[in-house]
Amino acid sequence: MGHLILRVTIKILFAPIILFAFYVQFHGDYGPGGGFQAGVILASAFILHALGFGLATCQKVIPPNWLPAGMALGVLIYAGTGIYTMLFGDNFLDYDVIQPDSHHHAGQHIGIIAVEIGVGLAVACTMLQIFYAFAGREPEPMDDAW
Amino acid sequence: MLEFILARYNYWIVICLMMTGLYIVFSRGNLVKVLMGLNLFQTSVFIFYITVGKVIGGTAPILFEDKAKKDDHHGDDHHAPAGEAHHGEGHSTAGDYASSVSVAPSGMTNEATGSHIASMADAQALVTDGAVHAKDVGDYVSEGSHHLDVPGLAPHLIAPHPEDAASLPSAAQELAGSAAYGEVLYSNPLPHVLILTAIVVGVATTAVGLSLAVRIREAYGTVEQDALEEADNAYELVEADT
Amino acid sequence: MMLAAAASAEVGSEVTPSTPEVVGFTGAFAVELCLLALLAATAVAMIRMRRLFGVAMLSGIYSLLSAAFFVALDAVDVAFTEAAVGAGMSTVLLLSGIALTAKVEMPVSRTRTIAPLIIVGVTAAALVYATIDMPGFGDANAPANAYVGRAYIEQTPSDIEVPNVVTAVLASYRGFDTFGETVVVFTAGLACLLLLGAGAIRGGGRNDDGEH
Numbered sequence: 001m002g003h004l005i006l007r008v009t010i011k012i013l014f015a016p017i018i019l020f021a022f023y024v025q026f027h028g029d030y031g032p033g034g035g036f037q038a039g040v041i042l043a044s045a046f047i048l049h050a051l052g053f054g055l056a057t058c059q060k061v062i063p064p065n066w067l068p069a070g071m072a073l074g075v076l077i078y079a080g081t082g083i084y085t086m087l088f089g090d091n092f093l094d095y096d097v098i099q100p101d102s103h104h105h106a107g108q109h110i111g112i113i114a115v116e117i118g119v120g121l122a123v124a125c126t127m128l129q130i131f132y133a134f135a136g137r138e139p140e141p142m143d144d145a146w
Numbered sequence: 147m148l149e150f151i152l153a154r155y156n157y158w159i160v161i162c163l164m165m166t167g168l169y170i171v172f173s174r175g176n177l178v179k180v181l182m183g184l185n186l187f188q189t190s191v192f193i194f195y196i197t198v199g200k201v202i203g204g205t206a207p208i209l210f211e212d213k214a215k216k217d218d219h220h221g222d223d224h225h226a227p228a229g230e231a232h233h234g235e236g237h238s239t240a241g242d243y244a245s246s247v248s249v250a251p252s253g254m255t256n257e258a259t260g261s262h263i264a265s266m267a268d269a270q271a272l273v274t275d276g277a278v279h280a281k282d283v284g285d286y287v288s289e290g291s292h293h294l295d296v297p298g299l300a301p302h303l304i305a306p307h308p309e310d311a312a313s314l315p316s317a318a319q320e321l322a323g324s325a326a327y328g329e330v331l332y333s334n335p336l337p338h339v340l341i342l343t344a345i346v347v348g349v350a351t352t353a354v355g356l357s358l359a360v361r362i363r364e365a366y367g368t369v370e371q372d373a374l375e376e377a378d379n380a381y382e383l384v385e386a387d388t
Numbered sequence: 389m390m391l392a393a394a395a396s397a398e399v400g401s402e403v404t405p406s407t408p409e410v411v412g413f414t415g416a417f418a419v420e421l422c423l424l425a426l427l428a429a430t431a432v433a434m435i436r437m438r439r440l441f442g443v444a445m446l447s448g449i450y451s452l453l454s455a456a457f458f459v460a461l462d463a464v465d466v467a468f469t470e471a472a473v474g475a476g477m478s479t480v481l482l483l484s485g486i487a488l489t490a491k492v493e494m495p496v497s498r499t500r501t502i503a504p505l506i507i508v509g510v511t512a513a514a515l516v517y518a519t520i521d522m523p524g525f526g527d528a529n530a531p532a533n534a535y536v537g538r539a540y541i542e543q544t545p546s547d548i549e550v551p552n553v554v555t556a557v558l559a560s561y562r563g564f565d566t567f568g569e570t571v572v573v574f575t576a577g578l579a580c581l582l583l584l585g586a587g588a589i590r591g592g593g594r595n596d597d598g599e600h
Contacts (some may be wrong), residue, residue, distance in 0.1 A: 133584040
């Protein structure tokens with residue numbers, strides 16, 4: 001359990017960080033950002049929570065056994081977008097086929113958003129999984145002090 | 147000589163940073179410290195890539211002229227699906243002009259300010275002179291962009307009425323503004339893409355290395371390479387004895 | 389180019405044709421030099437420091453400084469990623485790794501640092517020798533910038549119509565690469581799970597698989 005000030009700060013920051021992660025996720029077409037950054041920011045919100053309130057509290061919000069599923073789902077969304085375009089007779093990840101009649105490449109935009117969601121989910125779950133793996137480990141008693 | 151150094155000092159400092167990381171990897175025995183050195187080396191390689199992709203006078207590769215193009219396409223959607231084929235009005239031609247100048251290669255980096263003003267006047271001339279003239283110029287400009295000297299067209303374009311600028315409708319002025327932005331030079335986006343993904347992959351692989359170090363610590367009770375070797379040797383001796 | 393300069397003079401502006409080949413001591417130059425100096429200082433401090441907690445913090449600082457440097461080099465997406473990953477994620481990881489392994493590094497004897505110094509010096513000399521043939525910093529017509537990179541900027545407005553070229557290249561032109569990277573991240577996550585995670589899934593604690 002962290003210090004009181006830390007806990008209050010984390011409570012205030014937690015929701016805006018998640019909101020910011022979604023902003024970065026869906027605004028990646030127009031400004032800096034995208035799935036990779038959004039995934040890391042989303043994971044860092046939960047890591048911050050775990051640092052302030054303890055790992056067990058955080059694992060109530062996001063149970064550890066969801067995370068491998070989320071990682072796999074993210075990669076599958078990415079690969080599924082590619083398979084989808086193949087089913088319509090184009091190359092793997094050739095998004096134009098999603099909306100072939102569009103004049104402003106709506107197919108490309110939909111494809112990019114789908115792929116970025118896959119990336120974001122995979123990265124967020126992987127980062128949180130890695131943190132859970134390290135933080136869930138009991139440290140051995142050490143000979144050398146700080 | 148000074149010019150030669152100024153064009154390369156960036157590379158040299160980055161090489162020094164890389165070598166710092168490499169030195170930590172080679173000289174230290176603590177596995178966690180070695181991983182940190184590797185991280186340092188990795189980040190320095192990232193810096194090197196981004197340094198190579200920088201273009202002097204360039205800006206971040208987020209395109210400017212999107213607004214003009216967006217207007218263009220909304221117009222198309224409202225009128226007819228086939229509207230894309232022929233742009234009758236000077237409005238859309240100016241939009242195209244903006245994009246065709248934006249693709250003009252980097253030859254014109256140098257006169258950044260000068261050609262900004264020139265092309266602002268261009269765009270205004272285009273808008274005021276109306277469709278036919280604009281169309282011609284648009285074609286000419288896209289031809290010209292192959293020869294790397296688009297700004298060279300400026301003199302005879304500015305001639306008509308630069309003083310009309312004040313009386314232009316606001317939409318046209320906006321267009322003129324975005325046309326002026328259209329020729330912005332961008333830094334190379336390719337290294338950015340490569341490095342962006344490499345950073346995330348880098349932290350994931352660092353985590354794998356750290357978890358290996360954690361397992362080694364749990365098995366041997368230490369992460370110092372010397373102590374690990376000693377433990378291995380002692381174990382082999384015991385094995386040989388029994 | 390001369391014509392353009394003449395044109396700008398005709399417009400009647402006070403713009404004088406500049407000489408861009410010589411990199412002047414501009415503000416951007418000073419900022420870059422300061423950031424590089426700070427990066428070098430941080431790196432040297434990382435060599436000398438033996439308390440790993442401090443080294444982890446310095447590596448976070450190094451990442452943050454390099455993110456600032458990336459902004460100076462127009463790579464805003466990379467800077468964003470480096471600030472989020474390098475200064476946030478990787479520092480947390482290093483700290484949790486340190487908590488599970490060792491706090492302080494054993495001192496290294498002077499004699500063991502000589503061979504690495506020689507190797508590093510030779511490598512640095514070779515790399516510096518290689519830069520002599522390289523195109524200068526910021527050269528728009530360097531081979532690295534002239535072909536495919538420029539093609540992406542030219543083609544994105546007509547092919548994809550996404551303002552951020554980096555996103556366009558990342559997700560569309562080079563979607564296959566990014567798929568590979570995502571799979572690598574996924575695989576690394578799985579590897580961590582296999583190395584450490586069994587305990588984490590069952591609610592913490594080490595799994596004693598009998599090495600002791």
